[in-house]
Amino acid sequence: MKNKILPRKFYQRDTVTVAKDLIGKILVRNISGKILSGVIVETEAYSGLEDPASHAYIGETKRNMALFGPVGHAYIYFTYGNHFCLNVVAKKNVKAGGVLIRAIFPLQEIEEMQKNRYIKNLKTLTNGPGKITQALKIDKELYGTDLTKKGPLYICDTKKIKESEIHATPRIGIKKAKDNPWRFVVKKLK
DNA sequence: CTCTCGATGCACT
């Protein structure tokens, strides 16, 4: 293993900053020894109690309690009847906050991901939050997983991505606070 | 490529 796992400190910063810095990092899923991985190419920041679009906005509930817990852990939720979404808890000086991982670019075990998704089209394999969780077999079993330890799910560091490569846009698929440019994507990666 | 729309099940009120 060349790449280092991102330390807890990485997540102990402003949620929006962490969202931007997570672009280009490697998301790793270990399924009983089989390593599925991909580069994170799209994230969104949901900064806790001040953000009306955040799940944490309404206060702590059974569903979102991970967002109020220690940073560097996974917050996974179920939505629209079919889909899980993966977040990383990240915050500083606020009670709750997290980064939604929206898209990755597959690196290892691509065939396994295709099998999990029952499709072959590479373009649509992992380019959405619900698709990532399906391709990597992420579900509520992994709720609260510590992503700073080598386990079933973690995130590795890589070389830095240039600021100019990252594009900030408004977030997608939400009804409130649509205008905050807290979605980050890599301009192109191919 | 774009847009629209139904499926789907769980948490919350």
Add this chain to the structure above:
DNA sequence: GTGCATCGAGAGA
């Protein structure tokens, strides 16, 4: 009962 941090298929351009 309501609403959702979505996806995929299908129609049109």
